[in-house]
Amino acid sequence: MEYLFEEVKENIYVLAIWDSAWNSYNNCYFIVQKEGITLIDSSKEEHSSYLVQALKQIGKTPEDVTLLLATHGHEDHVQGASIFKNAKKYIHPQERSLIEYPEPDQFHFTLLDHGVIQNFEYLWVGHHTPGSLAFYHQPSKVLFTGDFLCFFGDPLSKDGLVSVSNDLRLEWLEFLRNGGVEKDKLNGFLNGLIAMNVFDVDVMCTGHGGVLVGDIQLFVSELLTIGNKLQETQEKN
Numbered sequence: 716m717e718y719l720f721e722e723v724k725e726n727i728y729v730l731a732i733w734d735s736a737w738n739s740y741n742n743c744y745f746i747v748q749k750e751g752i753t754l755i756d757s758s759k760e761e762h763s764s765y766l767v768q769a770l771k772q773i774g775k776t777p778e779d780v781t782l783l784l785a786t787h788g789h790e791d792h793v794q795g796a797s798i799f800k801n802a803k804k805y806i807h808p809q810e811r812s813l814i815e816y817p818e819p820d821q822f823h824f825t826l827l828d829h830g831v832i833q834n835f836e837y838l839w840v841g842h843h844t845p846g847s848l849a850f851y852h853q854p855s856k857v858l859f860t861g862d863f864l865c866f867f868g869d870p871l872s873k874d875g876l877v878s879v880s881n882d883l884r885l886e887w888l889e890f891l892r893n894g895g896v897e898k899d900k901l902n903g904f905l906n907g908l909i910a911m912n913v914f915d916v917d918v919m920c921t922g923h924g925g926v927l928v929g930d931i932q933l934f935v936s937e938l939l940t941i942g943n944k945l946q947e948t949q950e951k952n
């Protein structure tokens with residue numbers, strides 16, 4: 716299977732591309748609005764044909780994409796950007812040095828640490844890369860976390876790509892409990908979670924694999940509880 720393409724919510728789609736080189740799903744998201752299509756992340760260049768095929772499935776072409784928002788500058792999130800000639804492309808300025816290819820100047824490096832672009836509210840999350848952003852689509856209550864919180868290299872939930880995914884949530888909680896977020900990065904991660912938890916989220920769309928539906932604030936609170944406990948024990952030692 717080369718990719719999965721599913722509806723997340725009305726007019727919002729996930730494209731999860733199987734990357735055999737990295738043994739992971741790389742996710743991109745299309746938000747179809749009357750102003751045009753917004754694409755969140757664009758996968759690697761070698762996956763561009765899958766983006767074109769997915770758009771075709773909903774009767775669209777790359778020319779219909781008018782806004783591209785990149786969560787961060789890693790190759791699996793920006794390399795496919797070049798085929799979207801009509802899109803204004805945005806990324807946080809601190810990601811500039813991460814982009815070797817494609818031509819970085821096709822991006823606008825004008826996003827701040829918090830702001831609104833069209834009907835997306837975005838937030839600097841301070842973890843994974845220096846300028847990682849989360850995007851919250853206000854009308855649909857869908858949050859795009861990029862790799863701040865993702866399931867890189869993990870299998871999909873037994874319930875499917877877009878699902879409650881309790882199995883994946885439990886795995887993440889276990890991963891955190893077992894020190895999966897390095898000690899010196901834990902504080903940044905927790906601050907990002909606190910910042911993110913102001914949003915009323917129905918669906919959490921991650922950078923790799925699982926798309927989580929429902930009770931997102933509860934999941935974030937559970938992560939915070941575990942993370943805070945870890946931090947307390949670390950401070951004591």
Ligand SMILES: [Zn+2]
Nearest residue numbers: 787789843862
């Ligand atoms: Zn990344």
Ligand SMILES: [Zn+2]
Nearest residue numbers: 789791862922
């Ligand atoms: Zn990634």
